[in-house]
Amino acid sequence: MTDATLQDPDFAQTAHALLGDRGFTSDPDLLDPWLTDWRGRYTGRACGLASPANTQELATLVKLCGKQGVAIVPQGGNSGMVGGATPGRSGNEIILSLRRMNAVRSFDPESKTITCEAGMVLQTLHETVETKGMRFPLTLGGKGSATVGGLVSTNAGGTQVLRHGTMRAQVLGLEAVLADGSVLDTLTPLKKDNRGFDLKQLLIGSEGTLGVVTAATLRLLPQIGTRIVVWAGLDSIQSARRLLLHCEERGKDALEGFEVIPSHSLDAVLDHLPAARAPLADRHAWYALIELVSDRANDTGLAHLTEGMLAEALDKGLLADATIAANETQAEAFWLLRDSISAAERAIGPAMQHDISVPVDRMADFVEQAIEIVERKFPRCEAIAFGHLGDGNVHFHVLAPPGADRASWEAQDAKEISAFVYDLVTQWGGSISAEHGIGQDKVAIFEQLGDPIALNVLHKVKQALDPDGLLNPGKLLKA
Template sequence: MAAQPDANRPFLSAAADLLGERGFTRDPELIEPWLTDWRGRYTGACLGLASPCNTQKVAALVRLCASHGVPIVAQGGNSGMSGGATPDESGSALLLSLRRMDTIRTLDVEAGEIVCEAGVILQDLQEAAAAARMRFPLTLGGKGSATIGGLVSTNAGGTQVLRHGTMRAQVLGLEAVLADGSVFDSLTPLKKDNRGFDLKQMLIGSEGTLGVVTAANLRLLPDIGGRLVIWAGLGTIAQARQLLLHAQSEAAGQLEGFEVIPAHSLAAVLDHLPDARAPLQGRHGWHALIELVAEADEEDRLQPLAENLLAAALDRGLIEDATIAASETQAEAFWLLRDAIAPAERAIGPAMQHDVSVPVAAMADFVEAAIPQVEARFPGSTAIAFGHLGDGNVHFHVLAPPGVVRGEWERNQGQAISRFVHDLVTRWGGSISAEHGIGQVKLKELERLGDPVALTMMRAVKQALDPKGILNPGKLVRVAPANGSA
């Protein structure tokens, strides 16, 4: 049921007065693009779109929402994969955009820190760091739209986790507005601080359910002196696992990324991108994309290191063929083949996407076991796995049979497929969400499969910090508001 406009008129008037014409709108044409999630699974409604320009305005707005009992759905670049930034269909929530808060407040090269607001786009952050001859060690395919607030709120991963860790490892300090409108300010980093809980870590990955991230202090590293990108063809994912161990042994200090791509995914990308070319001749069941980096004045080490690594891998039968990118342009072309898998797959037709992890040492075995089980259980479907093998995290997607009706297939057989995949992952001791969050797409599955003790703890934290249940309701963890309303 849509929210009643008469009942909300006092709130809407106060919000418009607080934020001004640029900061608040109810124009359907301006709001419509932000009401559907990136995958197109969820479309909601909202009271209005709020776009505050600073933390003080966010805090005042949250206080206003709390006093009127208006739910808040915070949103960054709207590029999430789990529907976590999409309001429900009731129209009772306020959509809170942080995109106007896009200021880089400080950049300290000596300290290796950058303080930026939640609406800063990842690519802009990377470019600002590069201009100072530094780098931010996290990247992903959606870097041109993903915002810092969203990356913090979902504890994003990406292709450099193997060496540098998830977003959690990059956050030195945090600023956030809590459910009562108070501002949690922990931007100043301390190497040692034992004054109780590390509260910023609790907010990271909480998907906007405990607070609205408004700024972050992030670590920067010295810019690399050079990089070298390898594309290798392999027969099996088990060989890819052995190649990873080989690369870690031979180039541990230089190994920046290790991605696996099945033949099906590469073919889909080549069909999707008209100018794309396969890096290798011949057909290979699997491909590995490997990136090596070197610090300044050590880039001359990369070429012989890569050649020796590949020669030894070929002698041991770990690879069938390989090539080293001859230029930065070719290196970017290799990475584009990896980053374009999701849009290429979406162009093929419906699919159920699963962002899963199991223990790193078991991932290759899991993929080899799970793919035939899924395809046998659901005839006509095609299961593929690609991504961050070195992190124990792959994107396990199940593509629909040709000719199904989009939407209908996902709601029916697709849901059964996801339950089956999640059951497999759980039996292997894994997680149903490795880096994309729970949002609303996995909420019921987390309740079904999650550890009861962990879920009880999460609900207790949510209840304590957001007793009215106004922050991103219906996402990640469900609790009844303190007043007992649903």
């Protein structure tokens, strides 16, 4: 399709008539904020912004787009890391926002489920279920903008995966509009359902390339009654791994999160947040942020468990020092240090961020060796790793040399660095994308390093469900 075809007023007029003033616009000024990803790395073009009010409006719009050959780029909170919600450069696409579709369709505390529409923001979801004494066991730094539809489509992770799993584990049912405009409804959760493929699981993590998620039935848990947050100082990433195993053995189901943070990252955050304070008096090479929870309020048993666990860890030399948050305010301050790492790094200068995973039992070895290998191959660059040690996923960042020009460095050296890191991860039997997806950022490297048989299957599924390439073209898979 050419730009001239898209400029035919019939499509815009028909879409506007279908969705109304709030539902469709081609105004360049209104479109502009939606055309660039939040990191500023990708900017595209679009012929319109669609914001349907309900599933039926979306289904009719999708059918219209199919007839006109107009591609659809779903965009949730626009907080992704790989350009997966940014249109391409052709201008032959519309951006689809489901922010108007943010209702709670049903909420059943007894069965511990909620069915909500895809435009609901994660923070709103948390606040909604909290009023009923429940919680949704997935959170991340972008909870104020990330939407349920985006979380499902990218199979989001976050800091609670160690205990509760990714978004895939939270979804009990889905509703989605497919490329032909038909509506797939699997919202009713069934513990046993042996009628062929689990289609909802096919859509989770597909990045909007197989269907547009419009609603989800999600599992809930009782609200946390008691929470204990620990900040521990460590001498190495290997010590962090041993401490994790100790905490898993002693803490069992109470262990909610285990994050690792290098001294470089903590220093960067303390510089970035003037009011922030280091939790420990002495500086350590690594830190662990540990959270344990109980459903019972004022659970003194959890406090005894934590204190005993830490005392044993000290006796075994698994940690050098540790402090327990005295209250919720201090617990949140500890987590703010972790959640502010990416912003603090951006303030330092350009860096290449790699969301990678390797087998959990090899993560400490990988971090130790990969940092040395990368810094030796790319002198004056600094490699750091932080994140979710317990699920084999860390964020492996390579910082540019001091004073490097962002544009020229990212266009040249940074690409070579990322290719090297992804090749290294693949050699270790890992994944080039642990929780942020492929988007458009990793399409080429995915095709290069991915298993050919698996890639062939993915392409066949895409061809079967979206033969005209209508949904989020150029993302996840090459056309």
